[in-house]
Amino acid sequence: MKKEKFGCRISHSEPGPGDGGRTGSWRVKRPVIDLEKCIPAKTKKAACFTCWLFCPDGVITKTIPPTIDYEYCKGCEICAQECPVGAITMVEETVFITEEK
């Protein structure tokens, strides 16, 4: 079969950040981790990582402290809802736009 432009004939995606496009542009609220409350950040131990487990976009790192890739974080708020100690707050994006200006 001739394969003109694209090798793949179907829609297909593999796990990893960015396979749904630049999902960061969808975000209305940004999750911000409070390192004073976050368990691994506070204890310096590889513990919890509930946010990493639940993030549907795979954009939270399993590191001490965890970090979020805002290029692809779509702002769904699941991490904030799941964090057992309430370390993640959702901040309006407009706040950051004003800051950048």
Place this chain on the structure above:
Amino acid sequence: MHIIESGNVAAANGVKLANVKVIAAYPITPQTPLTEKLSEFVDAGEMDAQYIPVESEHSALSVCIAASSTGSRAFTATSANGLLYMNEQLHWAAGARLPIVMCVVNRGIGSPWTVWNDHQDAISQRDTGWIQLYCCDHQQIIDTVIQAFYLAETVSVPVMVCYDGYILSHTYMPFEIPKQADVDKFLPSFKPEYALNPNQPANLNTVTLPDVRPDVRGDMAPGYMEIRHNLHADMRDAIDVVGDIDKKFNQIFGRGENPYIETYRCDAAEFVAVCLGSLSYHLRDVVDILREEGIPVGVAGLRLYRPFPDQAIRDMLADLKGVIVFEKALSYGNQGALFADIKAALYSSKNRPKVHNYILGLGGREIKTAHLVDALRNSCVDTDKVGDTPVWIGLKM
């Protein structure tokens, strides 16, 4: 080996010879004896396949979609409203480019209920992105089922093998069952183009955005429009593939050579009757009678309906005086679907013939040879007498 059996048994033997691994089907008249035969084969250990009983046709095709997505050769069969119940999954299987083969044992669709033959079921599904092949006799059924897997797997497009309910499915005819060794020589083993692979986890057929997008590796992935374009392009390429597969089949089995259109007495014909399925064999008798009367008429049965073999149609029909399309289906509120397709194919030809349309045999209404003779004679004697709107044959009102 030659046997005398029904068209459904011919189809079942084709499925068995093709080494199908997963069968999921829901019984519906007149397809039922085909699925019963397959379950017998599996139960007796004559087929190394999973026969998965399901509660509906929608599930039957869903099971086949899942099986094909794991790289198994999958088969299903249905008729009429069963095919309509699959409609959503038909589109899905085509878009997912899964080479499933399905027998459609043609039956009229309800309401009102009918169990008898016409072509409305398959014709109403012509735009689902499936290839449609039509058979005229039992030998073609078994041969076409085997070829269909080759075709589907070469172009990654699912295939419907259509044959007339009762007229072919339940009547007995002699046919040859090919030798397994020859079929194995003909049909390569199934190497799926797109299948789930635990070593490389992926989602298949995920949501697309209106535009193209970079994938996880940063390569550009096709969007909805590219994927649909490629389905169309591969369907068009499938026309040549049908020809190539026919040649290979002919070399091994000595049958074929008419991959697109099967003709009868079309030599020096000025008029040709065109139709789908077993009706073309019925029309052979009609043509014999009219040839006796000195009318230069032949008959052409289309074997491939989607993709539409428009070049082969033009080569055969473009310079005739008249083309007469006999149809057991209708695009309601317009005209016969095949009639419209044939006219579209001929439109660009300089001396395009007059094209007439007869609708007949809906819901199993008896098709009388005398009616066919009258209609075809009318169309040949005076090409202006019959207009552009479909004429109904055998209508009692």
